[in-house]
Amino acid sequence: MGLSTYFIGLAGEKVAMLPMESFYYTGLFFFAIFIAYLLGSASLFYRVKLSNDLWEKYYQKTLIDISKDHSISTEENKRSTQLWLSGEALSTLDEAGFAFIEILAIYFNVIFTTIALFVILGAELAGVIVFCMCLSVMLLYASKGKIGLIASSMQNEKLVALLSIGKIWDNIFYGDKKSSQWALASSKKKIDVYFKKIESYKILEQIISCAPILVSIPLLVLFSYYQVLNNSLAIGAMVAVLPRTLQLFQNIHAASMSTSQIMLLKNKIQKLDAFSSSLTGYDYLSNIDNEKVSVIEVASGRIINAHAFMELGLETKNTTGRYLISGSNGAGKSSLIKYIKSKHPDALFFGPNIQVGKDTNSGSTGQKQLYQMASLLNSDSRIILLDEWDANLDESNMKNIDNMLSALAENNIIIEIRHKRMIS
Incomplete structure (x- = not known):
């Protein structure tokens, strides 16, 4: 120019x-x-x-x-x-x-x-x-x-x-x-x-x-x-x-x-x-009430307090089974399960508004949840964290998934928060 x-x-x-x-x-x-x-x-x-x-x-x-x-x-x-x-x-x-x-x-x-x-x-x-x-x-x-x-x-x-x-x-x-x-x-x-x-x-x-x-x-x-x-x-x-x-x-x-x-x-x-x-971080530990949150080992019924459970060696091969996090609303159940995820990056976490893996097909919330839960069968993760996985499932599908988790727990660790609190 x-x-x-x-x-x-x-x-x-x-x-x-x-x-x-x-x-x-x-x-x-x-x-x-x-x-x-x-x-x-x-x-x-x-x-x-x-x-x-x-x-x-x-x-x-x-x-x-x-x-x-x-x-x-x-x-x-x-x-x-x-x-x-x-x-x-x-x-x-x-x-x-x-x-x-x-x-x-x-x-x-x-x-x-x-x-x-x-x-x-x-x-x-x-x-x-x-x-x-x-x-x-x-x-x-x-x-x-x-x-x-x-x-x-x-x-x-x-x-x-x-x-x-x-x-x-x-x-x-x-x-x-x-x-x-x-x-x-x-x-x-x-x-x-x-x-x-x-x-x-x-x-x-x-x-x-x-x-x-x-x-x-x-x-x-x-x-x-x-x-x-x-x-x-x-x-x-x-x-x-x-x-x-x-x-x-x-x-x-x-x-x-x-x-x-x-x-x-x-x-x-x-x-x-x-x-x-x-971005503001969330302090998991300060939101966990050790007096109100406990962990139940499903197979034995043994109750473990939250802080003691956090110190368990979940990475060891000898640790398997299902663990149910229990407590009143606001006591810190979700904070505990997220804290565990923060300490174990290779763990799989499923929870409300969380989608892991490939995109799901369109459908109801329950159908999408079934799709997500079914993907656990192909997972290589030893530690699987589930936050209210049964919240949107009917009784039949809930029992089927429950049986699947029990089978997975024989060689893996399943740590869960239940909405309906039914363990078969």
């Missing part, structure tokens, strides 16, 4: 005295534009490839980091992570991939077009453009802190707005009219806060990007006037490159916006990197 500006400027200079030479430079102008559009098309492909690669690596890294700490395996953290990866991370890294290529293209365009205008129009007019660029950089630097605060706030408010969708879903499908209206109104408030953050950023962005141009245009007109007075032949070159000069101001405006977006994205990406550490 810089070369095309140079060639069209030369064509403008020669148009009066040497029309054939002017035509030659016009041909070079179109050739340069042709090459520019080929490169632009190629860059579009690599923008998409870069964005995809960024998100894929972030997606895998985040899940690997999260998997190292079992205490954050709560349902709330699960929803937050799903929304974060599919919402904030996906959109931010998509923007980052595009913005990185875009800002390189814009800055190179501005630099080389400015050099071409310097050669064609002289130092005075090119100096005005350089002044515009420097003023833009100064405003961006002065606004760096404000942009960082807005970036962090935008991410927080977006996640809050997305998390409210689950509550809306339950209220509109399972609540009454009043609860449905409340959920929608509450969500709207959260979304409005997020949109106001976006709008405040856009206002700041436009002030930063437009102010230098508004100051520079009168100076450009003034210097152009005096240059034409002193050199009447310069009018041809000036008229030829005038559209490109205006386009250059557009590119400076775009460069300023892209730079502020890069600054915004930098702060957002820093928060992406810290997402795993921001």
Whole structure:
């Protein structure tokens, strides 16, 4: 694009005295534009490839980091992570991939077009453009802190707005009219806060990007006037490159916006990197009441208190059988079974809203549960943890699964929480 500006400027200079030479430079102008559009098309492909690669690596890294700490395996953290990866991370890294290529293209365009205008129009007019660029950089630097605060706030408010969708879903499908209206109104408030953050950023962005141009245009007109007075032949070159000069101001405006977006994205990406550490862990031990939770060895009927059971050597080959975790609601039965899973990474865990293995076929909750339980027959895990596995099963299916678990327990360890508390 810089070369095309140079060639069209030369064509403008020669148009009066040497029309054939002017035509030659016009041909070079179109050739340069042709090459520019080929490169632009190629860059579009690599923008998409870069964005995809960024998100894929972030997606895998985040899940690997999260998997190292079992205490954050709560349902709330699960929803937050799903929304974060599919919402904030996906959109931010998509923007980052595009913005990185875009800002390189814009800055190179501005630099080389400015050099071409310097050669064609002289130092005075090119100096005005350089002044515009420097003023833009100064405003961006002065606004760096404000942009960082807005970036962090935008991410927080977006996640809050997305998390409210689950509550809306339950209220509109399972609540009454009043609860449905409340959920929608509450969500709207959260979304409005997020949109106001976006709008405040856009206002700041436009002030930063437009102010230098508004100051520079009168100076450009003034210097152009005096240059034409002193050199009447310069009018041809000036008229030829005038559209490109205006386009250059557009590119400076775009460069300023892209730079502020890069600054915004930098702060957002820093928060992406810290997402795993921001999740709140769950303290299993503090939520287990040793006086109210006990473990029954099903074969012998022996009762073991929770803390003593946690110290058993479950990894040893001699330990087999079924163990039933018993206790009142809120005493910490689920906390105990999840604590055991945290200490035995190779154990299999089945529980409410948990799906392990391949996707199940569509069907009722009970059918999906049967599918999951049947997969235990092909499992290589010695320790199998079951949280309310019988909650959605009828008596016939429950007895069949119960018999299957008893057979598995001959060579494996089955630790379970029962909903109906029936052991055959």
